[in-house]
Amino acid sequence: MTEMWRERTHQVGWVLLPLRAFLAFVFMYGGISKIADNRFLDGSSPLSIHASVAAVRNLSPIGGLLGPVEAHSFGFGVLMAAAEMAVGLGMLLGLFTRIAAIGGMGLALSLWLTVSWGAQPWFTSADLVYLFAFTPLLIAGAGGVLSADAWLAQRRAAQPGAAEDRTRRIVLAGGVAVAGAAILDGSALFRRSGHKTTTAAGGTAPTASPTSSAAASSSGSAAPGSSKAPSSKAPTGPVLTAAADVPVGGAQKVTNSNVADTVWVTQLQSGQFKALDATCPHQGCAVDFVSASEGFVCPCHQSHFDATGKVLSGPASSNLSPIAVVVDGKDIRST
Numbered sequence: 335m336t337e338m339w340r341e342r343t344h345q346v347g348w349v350l351l352p353l354r355a356f357l358a359f360v361f362m363y364g365g366i367s368k369i370a371d372n373r374f375l376d377g378s379s380p381l382s383i384h385a386s387v388a389a390v391r392n393l394s395p396i397g398g399l400l401g402p403v404e405a406h407s408f409g410f411g412v413l414m415a416a417a418e419m420a421v422g423l424g425m426l427l428g429l430f431t432r433i434a435a436i437g438g439m440g441l442a443l444s445l446w447l448t449v450s451w452g453a454q455p456w457f458t459s460a461d462l463v464y465l466f467a468f469t470p471l472l473i474a475g476a477g478g479v480l481s482a483d484a485w486l487a488q489r490r491a492a493q494p495g496a497a498e499d500r501t502r503r504i505v506l507a508g509g510v511a512v513a514g515a516a517i518l519d520g521s522a523l524f525r526r527s528g529h530k531t532t533t534a535a536g537g538t539a540p541t542a543s544p545t546s547s548a549a550a551s552s553s554g555s556a557a558p559g560s561s562k563a564p565s566s567k568a569p570t571g572p573v574l575t576a577a578a579d580v581p582v583g584g585a586q587k588v589t590n591s592n593v594a595d596t597v598w599v600t601q602l603q604s605g606q607f608k609a610l611d612a613t614c615p616h617q618g619c620a621v622d623f624v625s626a627s628e629g630f631v632c633p634c635h636q637s638h639f640d641a642t643g644k645v646l647s648g649p650a651s652s653n654l655s656p657i658a659v660v661v662d663g664k665d666i667r668s669t
Contacts, residue, residue, distance in 0.1 A: 347477025347484075350470055354425045357467065361438060362422030366517060368415040375411045380622030383411040385633035386449055389619045392595065394448045417441060419517065423510055425471070428481020435472040439465055449634040452618025459617075571668040574609060575599050577661060585623040585641075587612070593657055593668045596620040598630070602641055607666055609657035610643045616650040630654065 373379040384407035391397045391404065403410045417437060424434025446461040453459035478484040572592040580586040585600040596612035598621075610630075612620040619634035629640040638647040643654030658669045 345477065345479065346474050347479025347481070350474065350477050351479055353467065353470065354428065354431075354476065357438065357464075357471075358422045358426035360422070360464075361418045361425065361441075362517075365415045365418035365422060368411065368418070374415075375408050377407055380624055380631050380633055381636060382633070383407045383414070385622055386619075389622070389633045390448045390451065393618060394451050396447050400448070414441070420511075423513070427510065428476035428479075428483050429510060431476040431481065431483055432472055435468040438468045439472065442468070449619065450617055454617070571660070573662075573665045573667050574659065575666050576664055577607065577666055578664065580607065580666065583626045587623070591668075597657060598623055599659065599666055600641060602626050607659055607661060608642070609659045609666070609668065611655040611657055613655070614650055615645075615652045615654070616648070621654065 368374045371381075373381040374383055376382050377384040379385065384404060387400050387404045387407060391400045394400065418441060421434050421438040421441065424430055424437070442461050442464040446459055446465060450459040450461040453462075456462070475481075476483050478487075574588045574591055574593065574597055575586050580599050580601045582601050582604050585598045588597040588599060589595065591597050593609075594611040594613060597609055598612050599607060599609045600623075601607050612630075614621050614632040614634070614637055616632065616635055616637050619632050621630040621632045621637075621639065623630055623641075626641050629638065629646065630643070631638050632650065635649050636647075637645065637650035639645050639650075639654055643656060645651065645653050659666050660669050661667075
């Protein structure tokens, strides 16, 4: 028995089996969870593929190629989920293992160049690790252990005949494709009910006049740590947005400012303006505002922050960076 196990541990197929099992679970889970979660394909959700692409487009080295993905995010989202399922099933069954490995490497590479590109240091990116995790399977295949590829090879050796081998492969691949489609269709039936989100327009914000809010703030009623009443010295910081554009109980997104690439200006209470650098401290994606009660979420890796920027759940481990602002007449300026 000991000699048998020693011999097996020297066979590359047995050495690769734990890696195959892990990659099969991760990629099948990824594909099923994307279809099962209706937020992933909902372009209006801050946790959708559309939001993820929009958040990383300016940061990614292939941002110029992401226009069609952002414009047709639903179709690309379904394609990505199906591709992950195909890779997972290929790893699980050891079927077309090298082709599945190439597919997995392509998915990992695309994620590394987009949602994980901002990882600091660069070698901490999980997608980069997945990219190289597939290389042994690309080189050696399934290694002849518990794999459909090995079974097909044995059948071909026992009954030589190219036509018969092609037929077996086609039938087996078709069966796996049908099974994968059935799993994806089944997961779609169990989609979780998504929460209705609020964008910068603040559709569920309390009704109040933004003009009156700005007037209240400029009269010095803002709370400490938020907007400041104008002093005798005129503010010199850049204008972020007009006070009237920030809904009470909501937030306004400001892009390409002189302060940060993306800034969220909030007015959680009437006349109290605050600003936050939208850069997620995890890997640099721009967070999205959901609502005053649900705060901010990162569309790339789902870090969650409350409406004041305090981190609630990771992978981010620190808060969003505050930006000091002041009300200058009708405008919100940084200081």
